[in-house]
Amino acid sequence: AQSxxxxxxxxxxSEGASxxxxxxYSYGATPYLFWYVQSPGQGLQLLLKYFSGDTxxxxxxxxxxxxxxxxxxxxxxxxxxxxxxxxxYFCAVGPLTGTASKLTFGTGTRLQVTL
Amino acid sequence: xxxxxxxxxxxxxxxxxxxxxxxxxxxGHTSVYWYQQALGLGLQFLLWYDxxxxxxxxxxxxxFSGRQFPNYSSELNVNALELEDSALYLCASSGTxxxxxxxxHFGNGTRxxxx
Numbered sequence: 001a002q003s004x005x006x007x008x009x010x011x012x013x014s015e016g017a018s019x020x021x022x023x024x025y026s027y028g029a030t031p032y033l034f035w036y037v038q039s040p041g042q043g044l045q046l047l048l049k050y051f052s053g054d055t056x057x058x059x060x061x062x063x064x065x066x067x068x069x070x071x072x073x074x075x076x077x078x079x080x081x082x083x084x085x086x087x088x089y090f091c092a093v094g095p096l097t098g099t100a101s102k103l104t105f106g107t108g109t110r111l112q113v114t115l
Numbered sequence: 116x117x118x119x120x121x122x123x124x125x126x127x128x129x130x131x132x133x134x135x136x137x138x139x140x141x142x143g144h145t146s147v148y149w150y151q152q153a154l155g156l157g158l159q160f161l162l163w164y165d166x167x168x169x170x171x172x173x174x175x176x177x178x179f180s181g182r183q184f185p186n187y188s189s190e191l192n193v194n195a196l197e198l199e200d201s202a203l204y205l206c207a208s209s210g211t212x213x214x215x216x217x218x219x220h221f222g223n224g225t226r227x228x229x230x
Contacts, residue, residue, distance in 0.1 A: 009155075032215050043119065043205055043221025044158075051216075090157065094215040099163065100148060100207075101171040102215060107157035 002027045004093050004106035012112040013081050021076040021109050023065075023091035033074040034092040034103070035065055044090060050074065051096055061085070086113045117142065119222035121206050127228045128196050136191040136225045140208030146170075147189040148209070148219065149181060153202040161204075164189050165213060196229045203227075 003026045013019055025031060032051045036044040048059025055067040065076045074091060088110045094103040120139045128134050140147050149161040160173040164183035178194040187208075193200055203226050207219040 041223060043207070043223050044219070045221070046218050049216075049218075092158075096215070098215050099171065099213045100146075100209060100215050100217065100219055101160060101163040101173075103160070103219075105150075105158040107155060 002031070002093050002095075002104050004091050004104055006089075006091055006106035006109050008109045009107070010110045010112065012114060014114050015083050016080050019076075019078045019081045019085070019111070021089050021091075021111070023074045023076065023106060024072055025074060025091070025093040026072065027093055030096055032094045032096055033065075033067060034094070035059065035063070035074075035076050036090045036092065036105075037061075037087050038090065038108075039087045047076070047089075081111075081113055083113045083115060086111055119206055119208050119220050121204075121222035121225050123225060124223070125226045125228070127230065130196055130198060130229055132196050134193045134196060134200075134227055136193075136204050136206075136227070137188065138191070138206030138208075138222060139188045140206075141220055144208035144210050144220070145187055146209045146211075146213060146217075147183055147187065148207040149189070149191050150205040150207065151175075151202045152205055152224070153199070158205065162191065193227070198229050201227060201229045 005024045035047040050057045091106040146165040150158040163171040181191040183189045203224045205224045207221045209217045
């Protein structure tokens, strides 16, 4: 069965500092990987996705993620965090073929940004 | 373009009662997904409706049910409410591409509180 682990429940960074959110997955084949962001009181918004090609994928809002097959990881990064990045971030894994109903989401990492 | 809308925003019910949550997808989207976001558990897939039919169901008891109307809006019904049903219920829609690659567009959710 597929699974996603986000080891950090809560992370606090200073505005302007770099950010890395961890995501480890378990999947028996090549996975489809996603990062979503949920701002306070909002639904989820897709940041980026990956299933093949360059292992470093760029997303919206200046975020990027790197796929490392050997480590079963898909960590999200941002060089310089803005106060507006405070939100909850979800990693998700799914099959290359199939529907979105097959996505498995992690439990999320809540990011707090201090000024 | 109007986004995914959910109503009500908040719902307070007593244990044993029934709750009805509503979702209107983005115009042109035919698929509607329901998720439960309970504290500390991330997003748990509940139900997927497409073209008026239930296409997939998550690991939830039968008292969680729903339907999709001809205009593609959807209802989620939760019968015999239990305290642990308290959660944020998110609805998402996607277009006619049912693949996992098709991005999900989320509503802001309905916060259900069971007392």
